[in-house]
Amino acid sequence: MSSYAQKRGFLATLWDYLTTVDHKKIAVLYLVAGGFFFVLGGIEAILIRVQLAVPNNDFLSADMFNQVMTMHGTTMIFFAAMPLLFALMNAVLPLQIGARDVAFPFVNALGFWMFFFGGIFLNLSWFLGGAPDAGWTSYASLSLASEGKRIDFYTLGIQISGFGTLMAGINFLVTIINMRTTGMTFMRMPMFTWTTFVASALILFAFPPLTISIFFLIFDRLFGSQFFNVEMGGNTIIWEHLFWIFGHPEVYILVLPAFGIFSEVISIFSRKRLFGYASMVFATVLIGFLGFMVWAHHMFTTGLGPIANAIFAVATMAIAVPTGIKIFNWLLTMWGGSIKLTTPMLYALGFIPSFVIGGVTGIMNAASMADYQYHDTYFVVGHFHYTILGGVVFAILAGLHLYWPKMFGTMLNETLGKITFWLFFIGFHLTFFVQHFLGLMGMPRRTYTFLEGQGLETGNMVSSIGAAFMAVGAIVLVINIIITSVKNQKVGNDPWEDGRTLEWSVSSPPPHYNFKQLPLVRGIDAYWIEKMEGRKEMTPAEPLGDIHMPNSSFIPFMISFGLFVAAFGAMYRPDYSWGLPVLVGGLVITFGSMLIRSLKDDHGHYIKKEELMDDSDKGVQA
């Protein structure tokens, strides 16, 4: 009997998550799905390092290596780093600006399901004839030459999830512009909100070029167009431009929110307001702007000529200035502060030297003439792992520990958290520092093996040993999550005790509607101001009243599922007669669901004032 009840309970929960439009639950969905893909990408990374541990290894075949390497990059960028950041944004951002949800809760759910089905579609390639094998950049000549369906899994999967990302970006933009509570002016917004805002603007401008280039590639491969086919007058360099016009801002889409998380962490655990807040905002916006001006530094060896190379070199160097401002601001935030070495703070402290190394090697890459040597070697692999792992992944792990109580109402174990950090930190530097030298010593990137007698043996072995450290660190993290979830010790509003912004003023996890009464913001670090004046909670900005909330809906799932089905149809249409009907059928599901959404009125529901008064303060059952 009890098992029946449990099963129903599970199904009810599942249905709840399949239909939810609540930003907090969508955050959990992003976290679980992103975490799953992160593990996949991590396993792929380990396979790569096992293969490259010794020269002439045959652990992976050349063909299999290219698939694993391509999927590692694609998965980590599109299906791990971005969704994990979206998880944190969804969990925290509406709380930080004092909103009850994002501007478009329905679109928020739609964005998640698009990403999810895109990721599943891409990874099904492993079971359906092989995974993409042209690198995460999928350069046109090679991606056109790749046989079978491999690249089609890449293009269609990325396309579907890209729609989701674009929606998420627009949603955050509108939310931040329109949904700030009384007194939350732009220049009082927490830094994580600011960076999310700029990153979302970057998504808005960077993803359309990706969408276009991916469509070109889809059409070339599936419908016989010739955008990139040189023999038919196409041009492969156009792909490089379009891809990097997306690809470089993408780096900042990832790293700006990371900066935001570290700004919060450093400020909280130094017990100081962010040093030079205005210049931090300015630097963030400037990085976002310059991020669009530098894409061709990925193409210094393409043959654009010295004028283009020189211009893009100097433009790229310029980005170092606002980034440097940020680093010094963080250091000065800690200066004179009261630093507590919690797990999130350890990640922030580990981030600063790691990211400085990643940043300065970025400047070295910007020196176009020298980059002719670095380009497409392990030097570049070392460089971007320092920025993406040392920047973005450290930030995600810091954010995960920091906001875990806010998301789940319980704290991750600090001892295990610190063990994870040290394993990760040591493993990370072991793996990637030596790669700079490997590159300069003549090792191109994306090579499935290397030959003996070229002085590359030691470096590669060291690198592989480092990867093992990180793998152990990840396992400790998983153990930590399991232990924490089983114990499930509930914590209060402000479990770190030094919370400064609005999210720490509500219960952990917050009630469905976030704020019973929207709070009044009186300055930067709104909750800190109230705390310092001896108050325990925010001053309300409105009288207690009915709260309007959106209804759950299964339609986002169906819209995305339709595209998932249609993608299979489009992919198999040239080979099988059932392809076309499946393509049409999938689109019917998608557009039919959209039609239902448009025609059926859904006014949401109200949480009555009386119910709100019944809930004893903050004791709200979540």
Added chain:
Amino acid sequence: MKRFTSWRLFLLSALVTFLLSGCGEPYVSALKPAGEVAQKQYELILLSTAIMILVILVVTVLFVIVLIRFRRKDDRIPEQVEGNTKLEIIWTVIPIILLLILAIPTVKGTFALADMSGTDKEGAVVVNVRASLYWWEFEYPNEGIVTSQELVLPTDERIYFHVTASDVKHSFWIPALGGKLDTNPDNVNSFWLEIDSEAAEEAGNLFYGKCAELCGPSHALMDFKVRAVSREEYERWVEGMKAVTEPKEPETALAKKGQEVFNEKGCISCHAVTAANTAPAEARIGPNLTDFGERAFVAGILENNREEIKRWLRNPEKVKPANKMTGTYEPLTEEELEALAEYLMSLKVTE
């Protein structure tokens, strides 16, 4: 201040030079430059590394002080500082100056390396490079000859390269001689390199070249070699190549048998054994073998000896996965392999 900075820069670059020297093998490492281009790039690498280490040092010092001095000891609430305009201006301006120090040589060097003005000069060595899955062809248009897999180049003069690809993108890279240039199927890219004779001697007069752009399964194995020789030796090689207008008649009986196998099994339909560049590029579908016996490596990666040649011909797929030669010929018997190896090793032009 300025002088202090440049003094520190000097010390740092000395330190960096010390650290970086001894990195990698002289025939394949960008840190062991063996020519003008690689040297320029190496100097810029050193300069940028020095500046960057300076930045890292400043950050590290601040970082360590912060970590030691400002750990939480009691429950006090620190002063909530808003910012400091003077400091913020300083850490905006100093990086700009450092970047200018780096930007000037970068721009200058970028233009210097793109200077192709010597291409048309009388006697200039020009090489048309064509990359294919997974081998390299080198055409010397002025001399009217073609070779593959192993470049023969004179030292101490500029060599002008025009590079392209016949299938997918590759990238032409000789780490010890200079940075890379992509070979696009769309267009011809041009640049120059130079080999320093003394450095070449240290590297055994043979440099490793690589493909640096992912091009398929055997991307990692798409190597080629550069034989650095004196001007006289180079001219002798060119004359030798030019002299092979008809397939060379083998001397030994075994080699003769090898030649028969070569012709009957269809090797000759893809692999020329004469050096003239009269056939159009599209018709040159396999590496030219005219001077095969003098090359140091088979297929760019195996040592050139009887056993390795036989290993390559027995099953090329095992040596270079997804190469285009696999399956284009009937399996060879051990006798035929022996004869073919003998024949191929006899293909020499400078003796």
